[in-house]
Amino acid sequence: MLRRLEDIVDAFADRVSKPRLYLTDKMQIVLAGGLGHGVAHAVFFCLSLLAPAFGPATYFVNRCSQIPFFLVSEIIALAFVTVHTFSMVIAFNGYAEGNKVDQLFVPSVHLAAGMMTLINFASGCCIIGIPLLFSMAFLTLLHCGRMVWRRLTENQRQGNS
Numbered sequence: 718m719l720r721r722l723e724d725i726v727d728a729f730a731d732r733v734s735k736p737r738l739y740l741t742d743k744m745q746i747v748l749a750g751g752l753g754h755g756v757a758h759a760v761f762f763c764l765s766l767l768a769p770a771f772g773p774a775t776y777f778v779n780r781c782s783q784i785p786f787f788l789v790s791e792i793i794a795l796a797f798v799t800v801h802t803f804s805m806v807i808a809f810n811g812y813a814e815g816n817k818v819d820q821l822f823v824p825s826v827h828l829a830a831g832m833m834t835l836i837n838f839a840s841g842c843c844i845i846g847i848p849l850l851f852s853m854a855f856l857t858l859l860h861c862g863r864m865v866w867r868r869l870t871e872n873q874r875q876g877n878s
Contacts, residue, residue, distance in 0.1 A: 740872045744806060744865060751805025755798035762794050781843035789843050793834060796847075799854035800830055803861035810864055819864065826857050 727737045766787065778786050804823045811819025830853040836846035 740868060744810075744868075747806050747809045748802065751802040752798070754805060755801030758801055759794040759798050762797070763790070766790055780838060780840050783841070784843055784847075789837070789847065792847055793837075793850060796850040796854045797830065800826060800857050803857045806861050807857070807864060810868065822860060826853055829853055 730737050781789060804826060807819050808823045810816070811822070830850055833846055833849045833853060836849065837843045
């Protein structure tokens with residue numbers, strides 16, 4: 718789908734005598750798509766919290782009495798927005814280059830992050846589960862950063878030769 722969009726935009730650019738999409742443009746399009754996916758995921762995640770939100774005070778659950786329930790939920794949503802945003806860049810790059818590591822990295826990280834949310838069911842373990850979830854988000858960000866850096870330096874070297 719992205720490749721078809723690139724072809725359409727490049728054909729339009731050729732028709733109006735403008736430059737074709739650069740690598741950075743393509744990555745920004747995918748990054749915006751990933752952010753949109755992550756925000757949509759967070760919105761639907763938070764819609765399920767509306768029913769308990771209409772109470773008289775801060776809501777705590779017995780399993781995690783140290784942190785308010787809504788704060789835990791929003792922190793989890795933020796971690797998943799980060800994972801979705803940068804995973805989209807990794808996935809599209811993996812499929813564009815045929816890189817199996819990147820293609821398998823995204824579902825693996827998403828599965829691991831989802832499994833880490835199950836830690837919150839254990840009594841008092843939300844204090845452990847949230848940092849673990851953010852470590853997965855940071856791992857995704859780090860992998861994406863390295864991949865983008867590699868692609869940009871390769872692209873720059875090809876442009877200079």
